[in-house]
Amino acid sequence: MTRHSLIALILPFLGLPLSAEDSLRISGFGTLGGVYVDSKYYGYRKDVSYKDGVFDGEFDLKANSVLGIQFDYQLNSEWDLSYQAVYRGQHDLTLDSASNLAFIRYKPSANWTVRTGRIGFDLFQLTEYRDIGFAYPWAKTPSEVYGIIGTRSLDGFDASFTHPIGETTFNLKFSAGKSDTVTVGYETQEVETITLNDIYNITLGLETFDWYIKAKHTEVEFDNNIELLDQLIGALNTIPSIVWPDAETLANGIGLEGTSAKYSSLSASYTFGNFVASGELSKISGKSLLVRDLNNGYISTSYLLNDHTLYMTFGKTSADEYQLGTNVIITLPPDLQPLAFGVNTALSFLSSNQRSYSVGWRWNFDEQMAFKLQWERTKIEENGGTLWRRKDNVIGLPEDTVNALFINLDFIF
DSSP: OOHHHHHHHHHHHHHSOOOSSOEEEEEEEEEEEEEEEOOSSEEBOSSTTOOOOBOTTOEESSTTOEEEEEEEEEOSSSEEEEEEEEESOOSSOOHHHHEEEEEEEEOSSSSEEEEEEEEEOOSSTTGGGTTOGGGSSSSSOOHHHHTTOOOOEEEEEEEEEEEEETTEEEEEEEEEEEEEEEEEOSSOOOEEEEEEEEEEEEEEEEEOSSEEEEEEEEEEEEOOOOHHHHHHHHHHTTSOTTTOTTHHHHHHHSOOTTOEEEEEEEEEEEEETTEEEEEEEEEEEESSSSSOOEEEEEEEEEEEETTEEEEEEEEEEEEOOOOOOHHHHTTSOGGGHHHHHHHHHHHTTTOOOEEEEEEEEEEEEETTEEEEEEEEEEEEOTTOOTTSEEOTTOOSOOOEEEEEEEEEEEEEO
């Protein structure tokens, strides 16, 4: 979305008079989050859009901290406008990067809702409100599903239909548009923007008072390569096949531009007494060597007692490894070996292989504030630490076990 189109959506908040039918509501949310980790090799980051990591011996107050504000303007019973701005430590804070939502909504009936503008990217169950810590029990969304995706919104439209079936509500939602996603590799300081075109998403859901189940499927097309890929492709195309037989195959397969990817998820939750069990399974697949099958998931159980919630969570990522083996690299001329290591870096980008266990406590000491304390232990497999930031003096992606402590104050207003 261009800055001019965003401003065009915001202007109605400033110029329309308030009346009995028209009303402006201002609300907000935030998290003051502290993070400590003990890894020898890796630094924690919330997702791959974050440039900085929290390393061993540091207690960081920026990585999980968020501040957001939202304006909702009700025009009449059918039309309203919404704008949401969020600061989450963006490397380049502009009106565009801060604007999570900026849409006009039309609700012609109780069953139908249509939005157009900048809307939430309904990729996985929590994607639309992942920055609102007060909305979920944990100190952060499970990294195994949400750490690989930095996208928050898309520019386009969605249409939702809901229909009651006895005590169950059926939900159907379709969205389409485009989005820019920011990504930072595990070993580079370069912040890259990838444009996602031709985004199509469909969501099906069933829910009652004490349970829900939702299935989501999204398809996207990558509009461009990141700079590193263009450099690698250019270098590979200059190498004769007699020197490196696979160079041409790698050059043709490693790029993102013009390729597509699919994202699917199945999520569910069930409340029984004071217990809540929830979970999500997701799968990412693509037609580039970089975007191979990535299977992710988490399950979580919470126990609610008055203002307190105790919870346990298990998460796992599993991706096929596709790397140039050491036996291949050492057969190349010495001047080509750095290029081979660069190819391995690119091929590893989405190859996350880890599992985590966490326990935590949430205390709602106020209707609009919650304190959270969470300990998480993550086992990272060799070459599987791409969700993290790697220390500068570390070579490769070594196996490691990381303990992390999260202390949050979440609030809404």
